[in-house]
Amino acid sequence: MTRRQRRRRQPRRAPFDAVCAGDRSGSPDGSWQGGWLRGVHHVPSPNQGERPASTPIVLAVLHSISLPPGRCGGPHIERFFCNRLSARAHPFFAGIAGLQVSAHFLLRRDGRLLQFVDVQRRAWHAGRSCWRGLDNRNDDSVGIELEGLEGRPFTAAQYRVAARLLHALARRWPLREVVGHEHIAPGRKGDPGPGWHWKRLAHRLQGSGIAVTPAHASAELLQALARSEAPSAQDPGRSA
Ligand SMILES: [Zn+2]
Secondary structure, rough: OOHHHHHHHHHOOHHHHHHOOOOOOOOOOOEEOEEEEOOOEEOOOEEEOOOOOOOOOOOOEEEOOOOOOOOOOOOOHHHHHHHOOOOOOOOHHHHHOOOOOOOEEEOOOOOOOOEOOOOOOOEEEOOOOOOOOOOOOOEEEEEEEEOOOOEEEEEHHHHHHHHHHHHHHHHHHOOOOEEHHHHHHHEEEOOOOOOOHHHHHHOOOOOOOOEOHHHOOHHHHHHHHHHOOOOOOOOOOHOO
């Protein structure tokens, strides 16, 4: 067999599969210093502000991100959330480098967590959003970015650490429900997408008191919950 034939017989792997496999390293210990989780890497972002007064933190919103899309492990997400992304570093960055956004957490493919914003403060992750009759869900939510590509699988480490993080959040704040960005901004956002298995997360959250609504709600119900006349956020179990 010639070298050329050998090369042809090898399966072609997308860059995503090659660099986004994940492993089983790292996890938080679940204790807090104020609104910062101990034992994870802290990268304070300027893209945050005060939450409205008397607004309990009741919702977690899962997102997905990789920069450039499909490439994992680089420094670009941290730079993006800290307004230090160079527009010249990649053609894709030219369209996003001026945006001022953040999330509270980034969960890497290998299970490592980074925190950008104090949970007690408002991160800029959800944008225009509505869930259970309430708009602007940045006000009362925690934003968690899963490193990955919308529609592609996530890693076992990400399910494990996401569940630990949500448990830790629910022990400290009145967190009641977890949904995707795609659910609170349907038509505008599609992350984390069908590669994220909500039932798998729900299994890990049994007994936590956190409703994983996308694990069991129909598409029609999810759409209804994203409208402003939907039931109150204070009773997530009612329509779940
Ligand atoms: Zn998102």
